Amino acid sequence: MDLKKKRVTIYDIARALNLTASTVSRSLNNNSRINEDTRKLVIAKAREMNYRANSLASNLRKGKSQTIGIVVPRINQNFFSNVIAGIESITNEKNYNLIICQSNESHEKEIKCVNTLINQHVDCIVISVSAEGDDYTHLQNVIDHQIQLIQFDRVVEKIESLKVTNNNEEASREAVEHLIASGYRRIALLAGPQNLDIFRDRKAGYLKALRANKITIADELILDADTNNEHDAELIRRLFALPNPPDAIFASRDDFLALGVLEAANDLNLKVPEQLGICGYSNERFTRITSPSITTIDQFGVDMGKTIAQTYFDELDGKDEETAVATKTISIKPKLIVRSSTQRGK
Amino acid sequence: MDLKKKRVTIYDIARALNLTASTVSRSLNNNSRINEDTRKLVIAKAREMNYRANSLASNLRKGKSQTIGIVVPRINQNFFSNVIAGIESITNEKNYNLIICQSNESHEKEIKCVNTLINQHVDCIVISVSAEGDDYTHLQNVIDHQIQLIQFDRVVEKIESLKVTNNNEEASREAVEHLIASGYRRIALLAGPQNLDIFRDRKAGYLKALRANKITIADELILDADTNNEHDAELIRRLFALPNPPDAIFASRDDFLALGVLEAANDLNLKVPEQLGICGYSNERFTRITSPSITTIDQFGVDMGKTIAQTYFDELDGKDEETAVATKTISIKPKLIVRSSTQRGK
DNA sequence: TTGATTTGCGCAATCGATTGCCAAATAAAA
DNA sequence: TTTTATTTGGCAATCGATTGCGCAAATCAA
Missing domain, CATH: 3.40.50.2300 (Response regulator)
Known part of the structure; x- marks a missing residue:
């Protein structure tokens, strides 16, 4: 009686069109190896069936999530919300998602946030550390798990990572x-x-x-x-x-x-x-x-946010050029x- | 040369201990059908290998994510950040994650946020709608995809959902x-x-x-x-x-x-x-x-946030008792x- | 000692999407 | 007409974790 309606998957679309899931997937991802007519057909059907991609599956397979995690002490502080807005303005056009966490100035909570983000397989973690604590293994963990770490504003010197700071x-x-x-x-x-x-x-x-x-x-x-x-x-x-x-x-x-x-x-x-x-x-x-x-x-919170996001994408593009640990520090002069x-x- | 270190999985742990992934999984999830000694062994090994669960895989399999998505016009408005803080105080102890999005008062952006959250398979979407626009199919979509919808503060009357409003x-x-x-x-x-x-x-x-x-x-x-x-x-x-x-x-x-x-x-x-x-x-x-x-x-933003989160968990617990559409409205009197x-x- | 339970763990399918490889079908070149 | 390319799309493995089912060993009851 209570048979849960299940979400539409690419298999459902494939079945409806007498195709395979591969073709559907390729169509939806604008893969070049698909006939234009087929693609249009698939896209139309997907819309008709109100299909939604399952990011979990897709990210699992691809091993990355197009997502950036942000950890700040408090999201309602002007500076931090400006930085977030700045980051967002860049990530938005690149179609990256943002997961925003607040540590409430608590070291415990900060560790929890970072761990959650690692588990979520975010591609990058942007963090301004909380005041308490001096154990920073959670940050080292981020690096160890191949996640790009960008510290900003409140940075931990001894952790090598990209840093964007104020002078x-x-x-x-x-x-x-x-x-x-x-x-x-x-x-x-x-x-x-x-x-x-x-x-x-x-x-x-x-x-x-x-x-x-x-x-x-x-x-x-x-x-x-x-x-x-x-x-x-x-x-x-x-x-x-x-x-x-x-x-x-x-x-x-x-x-x-x-x-x-x-x-x-x-x-x-x-x-x-x-x-x-x-x-x-x-x-x-x-x-x-x-x-x-x-x-x-x-x-200049907004500018700083933009710089942070831009730095990430720059790093992403030029990744192979420089095998050395990326540990650049960018300093911004407040006014x-x-x-x-x-x-x-x- | 550049062979990417891969993340440790339950299979790696299993191999190291000469067990199977099932046992490792059950041990880490405190399944009752596992010997206490084995469990301890697994947990110790997991810690030793710096294992991190892959939420993507786990959520995909389980079909839910222990995550609540929040969409607000602006995170840096006092009221909204208070609500978020309130929600967080409850979800935190239940070990739920939060994904916070801001619509910047733009209807377009709001739709994008909601779609992203649907794709991410969040269990619940908490939203205060932006000012523009009067097309609310994106909200209907949330419901259609079996995701609990909770509107607060700025609600759309004609969309039936849980609502928490101010008088x-x-x-x-x-x-x-x-x-x-x-x-x-x-x-x-x-x-x-x-x-x-x-x-x-x-x-x-x-x-x-x-x-x-x-x-x-x-x-x-x-x-x-x-x-x-x-x-x-x-x-x-x-x-x-x-x-x-x-x-x-x-x-x-x-x-x-x-x-x-x-x-x-x-x-x-x-x-x-x-x-x-x-x-x-x-x-x-x-x-x-x-x-x-x-x-x-x-x-009373913080209280409202708490009420929202509590309402969600109440609904979750009593889900089967009432098959009728959950469309309760809770009103709070400002001061x-x-x-x-x-x-x-x- | 024998049969009934319980305990502990492995097997294999599954969640939904992606992708390397392969095979028709068609087009182009010889 | 035969050979070689090119286009298009299917097959099946894979990402990492979960879980129903089953089996063997251990424990208990009689």
């Missing part, structure tokens, strides 16, 4: 130079977790700028935030509670942290930018419209966006 | 009632595209509230925005250019539109909320921190979040 140090240095040029002198740094390169680099840029301008580096003005923004408020409170509080805060982890600072400043009736300069990182959509608007750094939160007459 | 009309009515209670009388409505139920419902709620309070409905105060926010500015300009402009604007499409209104008001030196009340929709993260903060409506942008002493 965080340079961008950060530039931001701090700007703060100094605006007359701020006691510049605090709210840094991101230091087990990630990007946040170390941003700190390095900050230090470099201070040194270049012969400003004393005050340890109490440098605090590390974690990626979980639950503790942000506490850190901010600590800065303002200092006997000699900062006159500018560079929230180098991200704009949400900068927002927290802005709110805290409002609560304390501190005027921004007059009494406090604030600079964020990543140019979230809202930074343009807070009041005052927030100076931040744009990372400082100066807005009201740091613009005061010196 | 937009009620939420909208409540928001407008609040505006009226705050003393606003010339309340404009910036509505969303009217080919989508949710936006029609929101308009209905607006009208209902005005009628209930015997406020004349002024056609010139009701404008439809599209989902593409490029034209927002123009619409807003039109409202302010009216001979008798509004004293409140309900940006019922979303908070980004409300933000646009807030910016425009700033440009015109209109005081919010004194001279202009503003209410948005969807409780984007930034609404809490603009100045003034924006009154909006929270849609008005009153903030500064509408709080004036009457």
